[in-house]
Amino acid sequence: MTLNARVLLALLPALTLAFAAVALRPRAEADRRLAVIRAAIAVAAGAVLCAELFSLLHWISPVPFLLAWLAATLGTGWLAWRSVEHRPGRPRLRNPGPVVLSIQVVVGLLVASELVLAVASSPNNFDSNSYHLAKIEHWVADGSLGNFATTQAQQIILVPGAELLLLHLRLLTGGDAPFNLLQWAAGLLGALAVARCAGQLGAGRAGQWLAAAVFLTAPAVALESTSTQNDLVVTAWVACAATLALEARRAPATWSQILALAGTAGLVTVTKSTGLMALLPVLVYWGVAQLRQKSFKPVLYALCSVGLAVAALAGPSLLRVQEAFGSPFGPPGYREALSTTRHDPPAILVNGLRLGASTLLSPVEAVNEAIGASVVRVAGAVGVDPNDPGITQWRSVFPGDRWKPDEDRSPYPVQSALVLLGTVVGLCVRRTRGYALVVLGALLTTAAIVKWQYWGNRLILPGFAVAAPLAGFALERALRVERAAVRWALSALMAVVLLAGAAHGYVAVYYGQPRRLVGQGSVFTLDDWQERFARMPDQAASYRTAIDQVRASGARRVGLVLDGDLWEYPLQIELRDRQLVELESQVPGHPPASVTSVDAVVCIGDPDHCRRIVPANWRYNRIDPLVTTAFPPA
Template structure:
């Protein structure tokens, strides 16, 4: 039944083409973008609607998608009759326009984009999800939602699972219920990157017809290390980046073409973007402000502006109000409390300069002989803070600062070449021949980064939070460097970006396509010694050395070096054949991983002995057959009126069993 999704995408694309874009430029890409936004809206609104009636189950979701496809077929038939076209002729036109677009890209650019897309697609499909945040809260939500038949909040030791924006997980929920498998989870991020590249191409073509500028922009976006790595995970940073850049596109598309239909997709993108991740607001704000100023200056657009504002408010509340209400009931805030520690405490201009410099320096570190390059940069950063009389690690400014070297993890990889290209493009912006709208776009993109650095403190994993800025900057990089480079220098730049990105597609720490063990045991040591890089690879970071996901069993991918311990744990649990398992976990627990290893037809999981405000949702009638704990509760403890005693333990996990049911 998972094929209902691509069928809906194809039908919706055809309908958008016939209804809105048939006679316009970039008709196919615009139709695909609009179709994706419509489908995302269907998922978001449909999930909340079904949840209100406790109908989150495979039968109802499959029925909903069948009805949705029937409706799309009916609409398609009406539109085909109106325009005297059929799906075959439409598809033939799409093929022709696709060939023209690929000719514009050129063979070399297609090889770059295609090679990265193929490597990451294989990993996204083959590898079992094992990202730390995904195991903790992104995916753990799904089991409880399906079990409960709704997406209401539930008692959980992991506050992020019931307070962080849920849209990307709604997408995973639908693919899981349609397919009965987790095989398609990581495709959401991979396809989000495809959508980002469509938006980048459309934005560049709003301002220029240059093939060189288009190629540089697309390759810049596709080769960012953090982007390459995240396209193979179940996180949500690429998905929110898609809605951010779609918002930016529709803002400037309207100012360029004045077609009101852009407002519909803009309002939808804003509503779903807010539902995806809170950082959406910081990056989208400058583009909304630009559109507001543009329309306020033209009296004939005031009515359209009023409709846009009203429609956006309605859609934002329609999609987000139910979740905000549920969260406020538990935490006293519609966005929970887990993100409070990331807020920046800015009291004077020097504090903002400190934040901006640390966020930027996060991407500038690299490997060098004796680590002298990083030491030099960090020394300059320290000097800057001393001159401003601001401590480098001032309280309220985020995590302690740390220079990156080279990281292949999707939480910590940084964009070394990307940030340097952005910094070097700033003076070039004053000399590059760009149309006025392109310069306004560049200003809005840079302002989005400034706003983010104003409100959010430095974090060691901040690179992935910067993804929306880097993809917003991609069209700017294409326009600037494409205007000052001829064909040969442009190809050299593309080659450098490609060669630097390929290792990230092949050697991810968490799910490598090629064996990282082979690399770190055979290739890296001679390089490390010859260049005096002082990078330690050994027992302390053994997880760097992984076998290829092609040859690794799913549980090995999830648990890594802890697999033997988990197998002993699950063997004991299975020996008791429990139907109801209680989880007594920590905030950073691998909740989904436990569900994955222990799930069984009819088995129920619930969190017990919860120690945060969601404890009010704990079900006192739930009497687990055993409790899996990551917190030592002593030799015995009471839970829901029943006494449990310690029956098994490993290094940092304990299993408690009912005292009246000892074996």
């Protein structure tokens, strides 16, 4: 099968999703968005369960996955056909109006630009090259999801929900060409759920589009939508949980609603732990809404269903971590490096203020200094060191000053200010007060658990997504002020603010890092290999030299020695026809291979460390300060 034909196989999941959405569409036309959300949950949950089942059978290979997707596409296609037979014709499209049309144009062009960038880019995120994508290649090589020897403990410790979805694309297409599209699609799903939440809170069509625009134009969202990270995937699942929870206000939950909510909880748990901080208040809100209607049985059923879904979707990966490290959360040192160890109210307050302040960084240095100084003063007033190690990751120092559009650190000041304003308005309006408390709960829980760090802006995207509907709700209320002069003034101010926020989003796509559409370093001026090394451009030639030397030697079994979080993935994709083994391991119960069992060694890191592993009589080639190869004597 040719490469182009295999890439087309990536359409099978998309077709399955489309057919499932048609089959699950309620008879009410207004609930088409709900059908898409339910279909996404069902397809993603099925993909995770399928991967786990095939792993038990050691079927992590292209043929079983291809057959599974063919069956899923045909099955959902038949259900969609049966469903369409009994549906009325398509509804007449409504005139969107000038406000909605303007938002649609601005957001549509941004999303289209992201799609071009996602398709044109090769995966080049730092963490992806280190562990997100590297673990997928280990699974394919081993034929299972079981633990393996590695020095990159994150490949084992971190839950693999997004990577399991990418695994399907990897086996269907034979490469990583469509990988960026997962987060792009997750961004659209998140926006769909955010807009629906705004509508459930009482926003009209304009308010729903405004909520979606606030979410989609956030630079962190725009940058993640072309990436192989997992923050946008978990954010989408949390947003789906929020709109499902709002359904509980109207009537006792049905089984379909309970199962959808449970599936979403399982997907959040298996994708990224940062999503749990926003998910927990959402689930509490759902339960309280049901109890207020004296619906006790649905709450009991939901508790059982959520537990079963989490066990089915996340349980296998947590058990693998338990097997390796004696705890489903990994070694204690790793947990303490990322999670707060202080939980007293002053520490939580300071941590929350720092998390919020980091999202508000802007190109205006005076504003950044004022915000940072204010947080430091509050910290002093409550007796908390603003860089207390109990609430700060060890390599980070507050206040940070990184305002530029960078995937790992970009702030979103306009959008963050709007959701904060929306939350205040939500607390003042009876209809939205309960949901605003959910937002505060999500922010408080995040501040209590997630240490402040330079890379924290992307970690709090789930809480941002939960809050975005309130921004749309509040902005639309400004458009409905009775006094014409005030309404026009507010509308003009809103237009300026929203355009400034959208401009920041466009800058992120066109000039952001590590992928950009135009300017120096554009994806259209770099070849595939250069794109992959956008984060480490000086190492592109060194990695290529090491790979060429291994191929020239004729080595079939290659040993790897990697320091810290340096990159394994480029070696894996270029040496897929070789057997790669680790010569060191941080995974208990999975010892490394012996250096005497390999035909060549590639070391990425300290060359002195490499010399301590490689026998003294081997030929040793130092390519640069980080990259070294070694071969046995002729």
